Amino acid sequence: MKYRLCYEKKDSLIFISQLDLQGVFQRAFRRAKVQLEYTQGFHPHPKMTYSPPLALYVASKEEYLDVALEGEQDEKEIFAKISAVLPRDLILRSVEALDENSPSLPSFLIWADYEIVLRGEALSEDVAKEIEGYVLNSSEILIQKKNKKKQIVTKDLRPLIESFAAKVVDGEIVINASLSLLNDTLLSPVLLTNTIKERVPSANHLITKSIVKVGTHK
Numbered sequence: 001m002k003y004r005l006c007y008e009k010k011d012s013l014i015f016i017s018q019l020d021l022q023g024v025f026q027r028a029f030r031r032a033k034v035q036l037e038y039t040q041g042f043h044p045h046p047k048m049t050y051s052p053p054l055a056l057y058v059a060s061k062e063e064y065l066d067v068a069l070e071g072e073q074d075e076k077e078i079f080a081k082i083s084a085v086l087p088r089d090l091i092l093r094s095v096e097a098l099d100e101n102s103p104s105l106p107s108f109l110i111w112a113d114y115e116i117v118l119r120g121e122a123l124s125e126d127v128a129k130e131i132e133g134y135v136l137n138s139s140e141i142l143i144q145k146k147n148k149k150k151q152i153v154t155k156d157l158r159p160l161i162e163s164f165a166a167k168v169v170d171g172e173i174v175i176n177a178s179l180s181l182l183n184d185t186l187l188s189p190v191l192l193t194n195t196i197k198e199r200v201p202s203a204n205h206l207i208t209k210s211i212v213k214v215g216t217h218k
Contacts, residue, residue: 001072002098004105005065005082008091009054018053024087025065032081037068049105051216052181055190060213066098066105109181111162113215114189116175118206127202128173132166134200143195157195160187172209181216189213 009021016024026046029036038044047068054060069078079095086092135141141157160180166173179187189211197203 002066002068002102003073003075003078004096004098004102005067006093006096007063007065007086008061008093009063009089010059010061010091011089013087013089014057014059017056018050021090022048022050024090028082028085029067031085034073034078034081035070037070051105051109052183052186054213055188055211058189058211058213062093062213062215064105064109072097106183108218109216110218111178111216112181112213113217114175114177114179115210115212115214116177116189116193117209117211118173118175118193118203119171119209120173120206123168123171123173125168128166128168130202131173131175131196131200132164134196135161135164141195143191157187157192160185161192173206178217 013021025048026036029046036046036048038046049066051064054063075095075097079092082095083092135158138158141161143155143157144152145155147153162178162180164175164177166175168174175193177189177192179189179192190208193208193211197206
């Protein structure tokens with residue numbers, strides 16, 4: 001039986017990798033004595049599918065894990081058992097039983113909604129407008145990066161940004177952006193923020209205070 005877990009990752013756990021997070025969940029299921037279903041073959045592993053990995057230092061209020069368990073189990077019981085053994089900064093929000101018609105995670109998660117907070121001296125609405133204008137008025141935002149084959153390729157970030165807004169709140173710049181979450185076109189908010197800092201003159205001195213993934217949508 002498959003289940004979809006929604007969880008929140010914050011504070012101390014923004015410093016661990018996706019691989020470490022997978023280990024945390026596997027240990028939690030063992031400690032909670034909730035039996036995972038495993039693949040067949042010489043190297044069996046748990047049938048667990050995660051949301052696309054977050055960049056380091058990015059918190060999230062809405063991440064997902066699809067997991068296959070042995071037999072049918074009560075959702076409330078799974079929630080209670082797993083919640084009791086998770087680390088303090090990893091918070092289980094819900095457990096939902098899936099049927100054969102339930103959408104897979106890749107089709108369910110298309111856009112990620114982020115709140116990015118930047119701080120610096122003498123911030124004004126003009127700075128926020130310059131940042132917002134750069135993103136929204138650019139027909140393309142080209143960067144160069146290495147692909148998996150270590151080759152330098154050009155990538156356009158603009159089609160990967162569904163919405164973008166920047167404003168000054170309590171002396172800090174708050175950016176709300178919806179970025180692609182699809183595996184082949186995933187846009188890291190860290191990459192976007194660094195690109196903005198490099199290319200918007202008034203943003204060169206800004207420091208990233210926090211990045212939080214606040215939700216997802218289709």
